[in-house]
Amino acid sequence: MSEPILELRGINKSFGPVHVLHDIDLTVNPGEVTALVGDNGAGKSTLVKCIAGIHPTDSGEVLFEGQPTHIKGPRDAAELGIEVVYQDLALADNLDIVQNMFLGRERTKGGLLDETDMEQAARKTLASLSVRTVKSVRTQVSSLSGGQRQTVAIAKAVLWNSKVVLLDEPTAALGVAQTRQVLDLVRRLAEQGLGVVLISHNMNDVFEVADKIACLYLGRMAAVVGSKDVTHGQVVELITAGRSGDLGIARPEAATI
Amino acid sequence: MSSEEASMTNTTQTPEQETPPQGAISDFGIDTTSQSTGEAVRDYWARVRGGELGSLPALLGLIVLLIVFSSLSDTFFTLGNLANLLQQGASITIIAMGLVFVLLLGEIDLSAGTASGVTASVMALHLIHNGNLLGGMGDTVFYVFCGLLVLAIVLAVLMKIWAGAALSLIALLIAVIGIPANAWLEMLLAVCVGAAIGCVTGFLVAKVGIPSFVVTLALFLVWGGVVLQLIGQGGTLGLRDDTIFNVANGNLNFVGSWVLFIVAVGGYAAVVLTRHFSRLRKGLVAQPTSLVLAKIGALAVLAAVITYALSLNRAPSNLIVIQGVPYVVPLVLVLLVVGTFVLDRTSYGRHVYAVGGNKEAARRAGINVERIRMSVFVIASSAAAIGAIVYSSKVGSVDPNAGAGNTLLLSVGAAVIGGTSLFGGKGRLRDAVIGGAVLAIIQNGMGLLKQPAAVVFIVTGLVLLLAASVDALSRRRAATAAR
Numbered sequence: 150m151s152e153p154i155l156e157l158r159g160i161n162k163s164f165g166p167v168h169v170l171h172d173i174d175l176t177v178n179p180g181e182v183t184a185l186v187g188d189n190g191a192g193k194s195t196l197v198k199c200i201a202g203i204h205p206t207d208s209g210e211v212l213f214e215g216q217p218t219h220i221k222g223p224r225d226a227a228e229l230g231i232e233v234v235y236q237d238l239a240l241a242d243n244l245d246i247v248q249n250m251f252l253g254r255e256r257t258k259g260g261l262l263d264e265t266d267m268e269q270a271a272r273k274t275l276a277s278l279s280v281r282t283v284k285s286v287r288t289q290v291s292s293l294s295g296g297q298r299q300t301v302a303i304a305k306a307v308l309w310n311s312k313v314v315l316l317d318e319p320t321a322a323l324g325v326a327q328t329r330q331v332l333d334l335v336r337r338l339a340e341q342g343l344g345v346v347l348i349s350h351n352m353n354d355v356f357e358v359a360d361k362i363a364c365l366y367l368g369r370m371a372a373v374v375g376s377k378d379v380t381h382g383q384v385v386e387l388i389t390a391g392r393s394g395d396l397g398i399a400r401p402e403a404a405t406i
Numbered sequence: 407m408s409s410e411e412a413s414m415t416n417t418t419q420t421p422e423q424e425t426p427p428q429g430a431i432s433d434f435g436i437d438t439t440s441q442s443t444g445e446a447v448r449d450y451w452a453r454v455r456g457g458e459l460g461s462l463p464a465l466l467g468l469i470v471l472l473i474v475f476s477s478l479s480d481t482f483f484t485l486g487n488l489a490n491l492l493q494q495g496a497s498i499t500i501i502a503m504g505l506v507f508v509l510l511l512g513e514i515d516l517s518a519g520t521a522s523g524v525t526a527s528v529m530a531l532h533l534i535h536n537g538n539l540l541g542g543m544g545d546t547v548f549y550v551f552c553g554l555l556v557l558a559i560v561l562a563v564l565m566k567i568w569a570g571a572a573l574s575l576i577a578l579l580i581a582v583i584g585i586p587a588n589a590w591l592e593m594l595l596a597v598c599v600g601a602a603i604g605c606v607t608g609f610l611v612a613k614v615g616i617p618s619f620v621v622t623l624a625l626f627l628v629w630g631g632v633v634l635q636l637i638g639q640g641g642t643l644g645l646r647d648d649t650i651f652n653v654a655n656g657n658l659n660f661v662g663s664w665v666l667f668i669v670a671v672g673g674y675a676a677v678v679l680t681r682h683f684s685r686l687r688k689g690l691v692a693q694p695t696s697l698v699l700a701k702i703g704a705l706a707v708l709a710a711v712i713t714y715a716l717s718l719n720r721a722p723s724n725l726i727v728i729q730g731v732p733y734v735v736p737l738v739l740v741l742l743v744v745g746t747f748v749l750d751r752t753s754y755g756r757h758v759y760a761v762g763g764n765k766e767a768a769r770r771a772g773i774n775v776e777r778i779r780m781s782v783f784v785i786a787s788s789a790a791a792i793g794a795i796v797y798s799s800k801v802g803s804v805d806p807n808a809g810a811g812n813t814l815l816l817s818v819g820a821a822v823i824g825g826t827s828l829f830g831g832k833g834r835l836r837d838a839v840i841g842g843a844v845l846a847i848i849q850n851g852m853g854l855l856k857q858p859a860a861v862v863f864i865v866t867g868l869v870l871l872l873a874a875s876v877d878a879l880s881r882r883r884a885a886t887a888a889r
């Protein structure tokens with residue numbers, strides 16, 4: 150296997166007195182889908198935001214393509230080639246689909262926005278995700294349904310020439326067909342050699358697309374296992390109790406203190 | 407260009423391979439064909455019903471007011487009064503245009519009025535004391551003034567707002583070097599001092615994180631005091647200078663008026679048509695060409711009628727001739743065009759809307775939210791300074807109340823009445839112009855009808871309330887229509 154594209158070592162993060170992430174280690178390999186699972190409040194979204202530069206970490210190292218990096222903000226992450234679909238989507242309601250997809254990275258021609266170019270590119274990407282229900286790419290995001298918003302957020306992430314894509318519950322609000330599209334997309338991204346991190350509460354989806362599964366339990370990495378090596382039941386135990394047989398944290402009771 | 411296209415297709419999703427080419431077209435069928443006139447009108451109507459009213463209510467209000475006052479007063483719809491109206495409304499319109507930037511972020515600048523008073527006072531002092539601000543202000547005040555300019559430069563550099571830093575530096579240089587009085591220099595100084603004031607306000611809001619309401623309420627009082635200090639209790643500073651006097655009172659000559667007409671309408675047509683045909687060429691959705699042409703035509707006719715009317719002699723007596731388009735018209739037009747361009751066609755403008763719509767989304771998109779938030783205050787204060795030049799020119803002096811009281815309230819009112827949302831993220835510069843026109847007409851018309859100040863205040867307030875309710879209701883409507 151090639152070297153990991155993204156590697157986290159000993160990441161800690163607290164919000165004031167609340168210690169949310171404890172010594173998280175995680176490697177993301179190119180061409181692989183890594184599922185990140187855990188109960189509500191386990192710290193999955195926080196971990197993603199730390200990688201994306203939204204939250205500064207308290208300690209720990211981030212290596213990108215083997216090089217230690219300091220991601221200080223979303224712009225740094227984007228420049229490295231890290232794209233994120235946030236759980237709360239982060240779209241500007243008062244802008245239209247195209248404007249949202251290119252937000253912060255507008256294409257310009259002679260210093261002015263190149264609207265036609267951006268519109269064409271946005272349409273291509275959306276078409277590839279089979280967004281059939283959106284009438285126009287110039288629709289304001291405020292008038293989209295939850296699922297449509299989610300597709301826009303995903304399209305926004307795949308529009309760029311990225312190396313790592315982090316998706317935080319991308320299918321939570323999607324219908325059957327759209328979920329299918331997104332899962333196919335996730336596989337396709339991995340096949341193209343990207344490192345993909347997928348957060349999901351749906352075990353069927355996780356087992357379908359993931360190569361390996363990282364289980365967070367109360368802010369600790371309980372176990373990282375190959376999806377072929379474990380059963381549904383074991384993963385559920387890891388999520389709810391932090392251990393399953395000889396997998397997981399040695400004394401889960403200690404973690405709750 | 408082609409390399410960008412290539413990188414597009416190399417991106418992660420490879421659209422061409424996965425979807426048949428016609429997929430793109432069927433998915434956005436409506437997007438790719440050009441609309442018929444009927445569709446365009448229906449589309450617009452659907453948006454209005456969905457709560458996107460824009461400046462429609464204000465435009466309707468404007469027409470109603472024009473009709474009401476024309477029928478009630480014999481003098482209202484005379485050429486002299488209409489030109490007067492433009493000159494009266496210009497200053498609050500200009501201040502309102504600057505405030506639109508602040509309102510777009512959901513912030514407020516209550517200090518714009520008295521800040522404009524400060525810039526007017528500095529301008530007047532420089533003129534009266536022939537460039538010797540040290541003498542005009544007195545030692546202590548002058549050194550504090552220079553210190554504040556230095557502070558503004560430092561803050562602007564810290565936040566990488568280069569334009570703000572440069573303008574503040576120019577203000578400092580003009581103050582320190584003491585170049586002899588020159589009307590143009592004084593006006594430049596006013597704008598630069600405005601920018602410096604904006605740097606301070608913006609920093610307190612964006613970086614220190616004090617709510618803009620509190621910061622600008624405090625600064626409203628501070629600048630009001632500074633104006634008093636600069637002018638001296640009870641006095642006024644006369645602006646005896648032809649150039650400054652002409653800003654609000656002068657007119658373009660006959661030829662100049664028509665040149666302005668040709669440049670304005672021609673420029674508008676060129677921009678709109680270039681964009682329209684470029685969209686059509688690339689197969690993107692566009693309004694029907696006939697509708698676009700009709701819009702340009704209507705505007706051209708309206709502009710021609712106004713230019714013609716204003717180029718007639720409107721002097722009340724036979725002894726003098728007053729004709730031509732007032733200078734404030736091209737001034738407001740230029741500010742409107744430049745500002746609209748910045749908001750609609752540059753990344754900066756896009757980011758202003760984004761921060762106003764969803765600050766967190768903007769931050770995650772890599773936008774420097776603090777910088778954007780600070781910059782709008784610099785723009786607002788600079789615009790307020792231009793407004794100050796216009797109203798001081800109109801009156802011919804700067805008094806201790808400059809910018810206090812009505813000026814600010816009317817400016818915020820103008821922006822809101824025009825359709826700029828106080829909730830942020832929604833609004834355009836032309837809203838300020840339409841809103842400014844509404845308020846100017848109310849003030850002017852009620853004055854002609856010899857209404858007491860009490861009635862004028864009450865009516866103005868009620869109109870503002872009405873506009874704010876329209877904003878709130880249309881938001882509610884948009885929220886329920888959304889999902």
Ligand SMILES: Nc1ncnc2c1ncn2[C@@H]1O[C@H](COP(=O)(O)OP(=O)(O)OP(=O)(O)O)[C@@H](O)[C@H]1O
Pocket residue numbers: 164167169187188189190191192193194195196236
């Ligand atoms: N900005 C914040 N300030 C303070 N506490 C926070 C913040 N963000 C998250 N937390 C806390 O961190 C913990 C982990 O939250 P996080 O959102 O990462 O959970 P999650 O695993 O994504 O859960 P879910 O499955 O519900 O999305 C929670 O206890 C939450 O209260």
Ligand SMILES: [Mg+2]
Pocket residue numbers: 193194195236317
């Ligand atoms: Mg989460």
